[in-house]
Amino acid sequence: MNELVLKEMNGNKVVYLYHPNGENAFGEIEYLFSEKQARVAKKADSDETGYFAHKATRKIEECVGKNNLPLKYTQAWN
Numbered sequence: 001m002n003e004l005v006l007k008e009m010n011g012n013k014v015v016y017l018y019h020p021n022g023e024n025a026f027g028e029i030e031y032l033f034s035e036k037q038a039r040v041a042k043k044a045d046s047d048e049t050g051y052f053a054h055k056a057t058r059k060i061e062e063c064v065g066k067n068n069l070p071l072k073y074t075q076a077w078n
Contacts (some may be wrong), residue, residue, distance in 0.1 A: 002056050002075040004029075014069060016060055020044050020052035029056050031064050038064075 003019040007028070014031040027044035031037070038057040040050070047053055059075050 001077075002052050002059075004056055004059065004070075004073040004075060006069060006071045009069065014060070014064065015041070016056065018044065018052060018056035020047050027053055027056075029053065029060050031060050037061065 001021055003022050005017045005019070006014070007017050008015040012033060014033075016029045016031075017026045018029055019026045023044075023046055025044045025046040027047060028041040029038050030041045032039070038060045040053045040057065043050060043053050055075060055077070059073070063069055063073075
């Protein structure tokens with residue numbers, strides 16, 4: 001599970017915090033409109049393999065593509 005929280009949005013980029021398993025440790029994902037892709041700006045300390053960052057990156061790209069940027073989103077998977 002990831003919690004995604006919108007941190008910043010301007011004409012150049014969107015920044016989300018991601019919280020693996022809803023823990024206090026967080027990382028940051030940036031979506032740069034000029035590059036049309038998201039990237040990990042800061043990996044969460046508890047995300048040793050980058051698995052949660054990868055999931056968050058893909059979800060944020062999907063949200064931008066649908067022009068639907070939630071303030072908060074709980075990302076769950078099996």
